[in-house]
Amino acid sequence: MNMNTETVANSKELDEKKMKKIDFKMVTFTLAGKDYGIDIMKVREIHKAEKFTFVPNSSPFVRGVYNMRGDIISVIDLRVFFNLPVEKNEKRYENMIILRLEDNTIGVLVDTIEKVIGIDSSRKQPPHPLFGDINIKYIESIVENDDSLYIILEAEKIFSSETITESRTPEKAIPAASAVEEIVFDANAIRTEDNSKALNIGFIEETLPTYAGFYPTALNRDWVIDRFDSWEKQRGSDNTQLDNKEDADAYLRGFNSPFTGELWGDEYISALTSMLPEKSGNVFVWNPGCSRGYESYSIAAVLKSKNPEILLKIQGNDNDLINISSAPGLMIEKGRVPSFYDSFLVSSEKGTQFNEVIKDSLIFEYHDLNNDTSLPPLDFVVCRDTLSYMNEAVQLKVLEKIYESMKPGGLLMLGINEKPSNGSNWELIENNGLKLYKKK
Amino acid sequence: MRVEYINPFVEAAFNILKEVLQTEVNREELYLKKSTQPVMGVAAIVGLAGDVEGRVLIDMSKETAMKVASTMNGEELNTIDELVKATITELANMITAQAVTKLHELGFKFDLTPPAIMTGDNMQVSDLNVEALIVPLGLPQGKIEINVAIKERVGA
Missing domain, CATH: 3.40.50.150 (Vaccinia Virus protein VP39)
Structure with a gap:
């Protein structure tokens, strides 16, 4: 009995000690079922919001702009930004954290907003390179609290492109997503125009990596497609396939920039x-x-x-x-x-x-x-x-x-x-x- | 990996091994590896600091380490004991020191840390953002890989 009270007292003491050392507070929220935190000093307020005004030609993760009591702020969907699945939202309102960065205010949409947790900043640990979901450069640190692991995000890093360029709408694209879109778009455009030509170009695009180590992507696809017409003229319409390395090299003739392998003129x-x-x-x-x-x-x-x-x-x-x-x-x-x-x-x-x-x-x-x-x-x-x-x-x-x-x-x-x-x-x-x- | 650094390491490793083991050393093709790399079993590590930063890792299997140490000491050694470790450490020291001397002659200055040795199974070495140059050397005792990961100090 005696011992028990002692332990209780001890643990209380310990708790108090821990409490005293709280020097970092974070707002916690979830994205795709995982816990994240963000420095409370960066958070201006929490908001439930709807009806964002769509901004044309912006990146997929930009939900639009929002009128917050007269201030127009841009709104970013953090789930899209990090390539996480977006749960279908039945409720009309979405959870938004308004972040105050150096000279910019930005709203980020998250799944749910949990609570404010105070921690001892010495318990923060550096991110581990193996974290899959989110690019490591956006992670400030990891902290464990009440048996849950929180990933603390670096707010400034996420929106650094905006603070530098001072542009109103964030334009930092997710390369993977945008590139895929471009490819699909290109391929479709050709297909409707001329099916067999598209098919032939498709074959050429598939064989170029094998024979020439050349990868047709959004980077160079315009040229690869343009090149096909002169290639067809040169080889005849039933002999457009690339059968070996020589063919592939011949197809790529003219791709290289001027003054390759010599001093510029x-x-x-x-x-x-x-x-x-x-x-x-x-x-x-x-x-x-x-x-x-x-x-x-x-x-x-x-x-x-x-x-x-x-x-x-x-x-x-x-x-x-x-x-x-x-x-x-x-x-x-x-x-x-x-x-x-x-x-x-x-x-x-x-x-x-x-x-x-x-x-x-x-x-x-x-x-x-x-x-x-x-x-x-x-x-x-x-x-x-x-x-x-x-x-x-x-x-x-x-x-x-x-x-x-x-x-x-x-x-x-x-x-x-x-x-x-x-x-x-x-x-x-x-x-x-x-x-x-x-x-x- | 700056090209001027490559040859001194290749030559130093080649010369030293040839000299201390009195055997033919077979140079294999150099290549680059990602910064995270498995270690074969025994690795001697030497740190570099100064104009450049990084490390040199002399990597081999336990069997190779024992055979190399046996040859260098002129006696049969069958366990990874203090003597084997000390011998491999010395080997690392000699190779790195000769390479650094050659580099110094070319005008690059940096300091070395004393070698440390690591043994174990299934080990990996990680050094973010530096790729490693692998210098594989074939010996009758087995394969030794000299693993050089150094970079210019950014902004220096």
Whole structure:
């Protein structure tokens, strides 16, 4: 008996100790049956709401805008955002948490809103990489309370794209979802137009990955479809199938951007130079798929001649060990390259190479885009005819990675016949046939 | 993985193993692996810090470790005991040190941590956002994989 009271007293004491240490409060809610939390300091209020005003041409997870006592706020469906199943809502009202971010107020729709829980912030644990449902970067930490595990979401991260661009409607698309839609749409459009042509193109699209390692997706499908007509003319209408690697390579002829595997020419340089913004300070460029490095050297020369004062770092990546290994010591045949490069070249008895200014700005890395990497904030990404040779999942992952790492207003250059699958995130700038995509 | 780093590690591993084991070492093709990778059974790990960050892992099966240690010590060793562990640790130290010396000559500076050894079954090593360069080396004693995961300090 005595002992019992003692234990009770003890546990009470313990509880009190725990209570004292509460220094983090969170609002908890559920999404698809799982518990989540969000820092209460970010929550302005809880609202039951209906009748959202639909915003045309917005991302699928944007439910619309809502008039909250005169303030217009955008409303995001968190379940769609995280690709979780949306339960059919019988009730008319939906549960909405109004979040107050730095200079933005946003409503998020969730399944149910539970309660406010206070915890000791030292009990928060870092997210584990294996959490499936939600991309790990949105998770701040995990905490256990009363035998339930709560995933604490990082509100700022989720809506970071809006706070940066200060746009009213969130435009950060879910790449997977939007890409799938685009594909379906394209295929349908052709099918109604000409069934057999669509079928033939379909066969070609299926065989290109096998023979050429080329993956037709929203990134390059426009070109693949356009190419079919000239291919049909060339081969005859009953001989359009690709039977081997040579056929596939022949079909892809003309896909590659100008100046693949050589230094860029004058016209290309002047078109690009006029499109680049004036820069100062640190400039980071990522050049995946740089092969033997001609592309990276060209970019370095273009940027350095436009703004000689910048502190330039270009990271060239390739997964071909032989090619990338020869990049740092690339030899140039003087006289056979445009005179534009002359001021950046030095000759020694070994031959002509780029000078220290250019070389010091380049880092060549042996890297496979299938694997993760960490990138500094980027000003410019040049990724020509590289993603088309990656499967769709990798294409989307890399594009997402680029978007994420890009500074606001940063520029993306893809192959001449490629366009970003997450198109709504980018603003197209065109000059002389050259296309750059600016981060919105 | 910066290309300048690759050769020093390949050469160091090749030279050291050839020298200490007095045997032919067979270079196999290099490749890249995701950051999470299984470990074969015995792994010596050396950390790098400085201009670059990361680690070098010398990975082999228990049988290979015992055979390599036996050859290096000139006696038959049949269990993973202190001597085997110390020998493999020393091997890791020699390989990494020679690679770092070569890199230093090229103008890259960084420090090493003393090697630590891990043994066990079904182990994995994870290092988010760094892919590993695998240098597989074939020996009469078995296969040794030198596993190099280093990256430039971001923003440095």
